[in-house]
Amino acid sequence: MTAKYSRTDDFFVNTADLSARRPPPRSQNAAVQILQLPAVIVASYLAYIGGTIFFWNLLNDFPAILAIIVKILASKVGIHLDSLDTFLNIFIVNITNVVEAGWLGFLVAFPYIIYSVANGLYVQWRTNIPIYRNIVFLSDITQSVFLLAVIVGLYTLMLNVKDNTQIPINWNVVSRRFSVEVSEGPDFNTELTWLKDIPLVGDSLANVNVLRPGTATRALMTGVINTLRAVLLALVFSTLLGIFVGIGLLSNNWLVRNLSTIYVEIFRNTPLLVQLFFIFRGLLGVLPTSPRDAYKLGDFYLSGRGLNFPKVLTTDTYPYFLVSVIAGLVVGIYLWRWRLKVQDETGKPANTLAWFSMAFWGLGAIGLGLAFAVGGSPFKLDYPVLDRFNFSGGSRWSSGYLTLVVGLTLYTGAFIADIVRAGIQSVSYGQIEAARAHGLTSNQTLRLVVLPQAMRLIVPPLTNQYLNLSKNSSLAIAIGFYDLYNVATVVQNQTGQAVALFAILMGTYLVISLLISLLMNMVNRSMRLKTR
């Protein structure tokens, strides 16, 4: 179809040279430029909210006065609003609280509402777009209404909590005395002597109320340390177990493969609590309770109260040993890198592991020998000795601790095994074939081709499992192990300050989760495939 138009403005040749321009310039006025910075806007909004809360008492009288004026005016007209009060009181939800919260919500959302209304009206004046159809205005209003609803909801709940708790919320609960005996973890009834060693703030820190021996804070700190003890050990063991079983799931051996599958299916499909109870009551519970009848394996004593084993203490000659071990590590790493460079330049096999081991173990042995020569073994063992009723000396893992670690290991290990299997299977078989065709041995294929790619698929769900493990450690309350959650519950029972304690509790768990996520994110990022 040929065009019938021949007017010259249909033919157009652009002879101008239009290069890129910057976006439409903002106002030249420096003051306006500063005022439009996001930081300034946010800061002033926060200051406004702070002022609202600070002057809340004054501001709060306003609606009450307004209500009175309205009532007076209405009664002048002939409408009596008093009966409305009694009618509203029938509602179980506290209307006064809702009204107060509504007032706060309105005050907080007020600037935003004003801003969006002003903007909408300006646009309407300039461009004839009616405000109720302006999509910018509509989205602003939606957000401010949402903000209002959220603030009203939360503040009403807070007010109701304040009304309904008989015990006033006391954030100082943490300095009260904690009287329950917690028999493991750092003893919270002693002074923290190392605090004084901190420069500058040490002395004043040591005298702070909340850190005194016997307070709830110290007990909570002990709880945190107990939680960390259990979680870290369980993390390491469950990862090892998971890797081991995950590889077993892909084994050539029919028996090993199916047994691994059975293990994974059983421990994934039973609740963790059932497993913990079974171990705690069913297995450890049938051990003899009296230490006298404990099962003995060398110097390890297993009884219903836990596992007592010799404690490893360091002697005066320990520093010699430590220094040489660290030296061995450093030298070993240098040798490792040197050997890799040698391989790059000359092609000779690197044997990095052999050289590293030589340096590390060698220097370690030298250090050991040195320690012996100077003054004796760098370690000494403190053996558990049976007193009348109990063991003294040595260290003890209580049966609760054992149960928690073993249970968490078995449970999480099953999930990790499946993740490892999926990760290894995701590497397409063609890669393995190509590697083998190039002459790489089975080990080298695994190390250089399969594992790096498999790790990419393994790390994110692994992070998830680690987070689950740290959260599942709170089940220690069911078996009487004094982890953080158990301690917090005891404090809450004693003092009744549920709100303060749950805030502390949830905050701590959030921090632990955050730390694990951050760490694993760093690991993940270091393994990211570089794409375009």
Added chain:
Amino acid sequence: MSEQSNSNGYIIECQDVNKWFGEFHVLKDINIKVKEREVVVVIGPSGSGKSTLIRCINRLEEHQEGKIVVDGIELSNDLKNINAIRRETGMVFQSFNLFPHLTVMQNITLAQRYVRRRPRRDAEDMARQLLQRVGIPEQANKYPGQLSGGQQQRVAIARALAMQPKIMLFDEPTSALDPEMIKEVLDVMKELARSGMTMLVVTHEMGFAREVADRVIFMDSGRIVEIGTPEHFFENPSHERTKLFLSQIL
């Protein structure tokens, strides 16, 4: 529907349209006028902003400066305007964007029933007519995943036509198709042009441009370089850039 009568018979008008993606200036001083029943083809190298321009016309992208008027309705933040314009324009995408969980019939009738508020019978009748028109009446009850690429794109065209738009926008409709199927889609588009629909087509198909277009627009790096009739454009281009481009593709 239009608030002002069409000025000078132009159904799409872009005046000094500028768009930035962040700091990147992607449309520079675009001035276009499209008459009713006109077929305009936009060509240019990739990254020249042709798709962005098309998407600005039905508000899938927002322009920062300038004025776009479609069928007398100005494109702004007015919700009513945006909805009205979307009703007047139909769009066909490069990746078809059919709804995979609905049958072909449901794909075509969905918007009719919920936007145009047509009863189901009428919507289905219209759908059957359109399927007949694009040449695949027997595929009405199949799912998009069971159709070939060319058939899917034709269904997409039928879906856009079902809203009875005044303007049809095509964003590289044949770029994702196998060579054998390009012809069937182009045939539908040619038939559409013959029937008098206003079409704004972004494509690489020079043959189509030569045959069907009333005007060709060449864009490069976000600016309009040359506008002309197909004869002028392909036989006798004026701008250096146009000559360079044509020498590389023809």
Added chain:
Amino acid sequence: MSEAYHRPDETFYIAPKEPPPSRRPPALTIGPAGWLRKNLFSSVRNTLITVITVGLMAAFFYELVTWSVAKAEWNVVNNTMRLMMVGLYPVDQIWRIELMAVLLVFLSGLGLGVWGGNARGFFIIALMIIIAALFIPIGAERIEPPPIRFLITPTDAIGPVVFVGDKDDTVRLLVEPIDDNAIANETSPFVGFIENSPGSSSSRALWNNAKAQVVAGTLDLTNYNLQLTVQLLDRSGKVLDEQLSTPAQRTVNFEFKLPADGWYYVQVLRDETGEAIYETVDGIQLPIAPARTLPNTGYAWIRINGVETMSSQVADVEQRTKTYGEVPAVQCPSAAECRRLLLEENTRFEGARSFSAFLKTQLDPFLQEIIVSLIVGFAVMLAAYSIGNFAKQSRNPSSKKAVSRVTIIGWIIFFPLSWILLSGFKDPDSVHPFLRLPEVAQSLWGGLILTIVLTFVSLTVAFPIGVLLALGRRSKLPIISIFCILFIEVVRGVPLITILFMAKFIVPYFAKSMSDTELLIRLLVGLTLFTAAYNAEIIRGGLQIIPKGQIEASQALGLNPFATNVFIVLPQALRAVIPAMMSQSVSLFKDTTLVSIVGLFEFLGMIELIVNGQQIYRPYQREAYLFVGVIYFIISYIMSSLSRRLEESGAGTVRKMRKA
């Protein structure tokens, strides 16, 4: 082979007219031998692993099987089956739970039939289990109840042992004096029941004590004399038979056939006088036992055969009282041991039982409890599955649509309906005289039913909340998305148990009306919010798969955002995340065990109550927890294999568009 053919390394080669016959592969590479070789013994390392594993597994299974058959006491499960399944629900209202269960099975069968694939395997397995369950009791013939033993010590008095017997039962009483030091050196010699008195007064403890003394040399059993009279009395105190254990005739062994149903008791009297015992026969006094020279203090085992320990279940006690009358009052030789009822709570099984004994006493009662429900459930499921399958395969498409619509509507109304069924109405007669559903307080709900209620209600209510949260998280409006992100991350970052504790203690503060709310409702709120946050993350994954072009296409067509979400985005997203949602439901099912810590007695909590709260069942914790674990495993495994099948059938992926 027709003719010799040229070797292929020559220049020319022509193949023979007929191809050589195909040969079988070498014998050791195929068949069972080949399989073994490939899978188990393919290399030296593999062989070693196989051998070690087989050894370990054999040892483990041997231990496990012998423990469960011979030593474990599974009656802790049999006797408390009702408690574990329905908690403290009033017995006469259990028909409501049964109705709900039948409905549930019916709806599952329908769903499976209409949408599921081939479930024939499942039905065949279920049928085999039922047939096995029906036939096992037949194989277990009536066996002798294990004997009951009491130890007689020099100092303890033995109270009369009261039991119940039927007419023509043969009761055997055996007194075995222990007058040989060698016997003391044997390990515990008995199989059967021994009384379960606490601490040092039980027969077992006394026996161990005596053994220790013999071994230490401080006790010489041969020095003792024993003069006992063992009597069998009936309810009214009339002596039915008695025998004497004397220094001359130490061992007493007498059988007695009970004349009638009722209570009997065995009494053991020690002759303290030390004088000779005479019996008058035909007017002549014959000495039976000479005057005792040694102290009448010896050790002896009294063994009673042919008598069963009686159940201590309330229902059984009532039944027993009805049939045999109240427990008789008996004379007490001393205040310390007045009467020993042969109740299961007073006795404890020791030793190893035989396999047929296991079948009869442990497996049989269990099967009797469940066989009826198994058969009914199977029949209902089969019927529903057939209906669904028939509708799916019928020519008329509208019948499939009708049945699937019925199923969906059925599932939707099932939840509120079952809630109403379970809880009843405050005023039973007010609704309709026909629907007499008296109220059952939620504090009485418990057991497996409570677990199912918790799971289903949380899932259902959390679903729309999760969808809203996921959509809000992806919203362009920053305030909404910040709020949703904060909520989701906080709820996912804390352990479930903290949320449940919060729900229990803090929710009542939120509104005055809620401080009277039942614990169940409060915990449901916590569980629901928790599940909603996790669901939101899953749904967000599904939302991310949807290509942005679809949303653009629907915008270009003029659909408003609400319609876009409802018709385009959500159907695809939700279909894509079905497998992930199913695995989340399995997780939720397992997480409901945590409510037992907070005080609600669902399945695990009920077991805890039974095994920790009641003295008689306290030694049997392993059996109880094993049973619980197996039940949870079965249900979780079924749900996760269902989801795996769903995933494999492609229901989980977004329907792929064919590439052009």
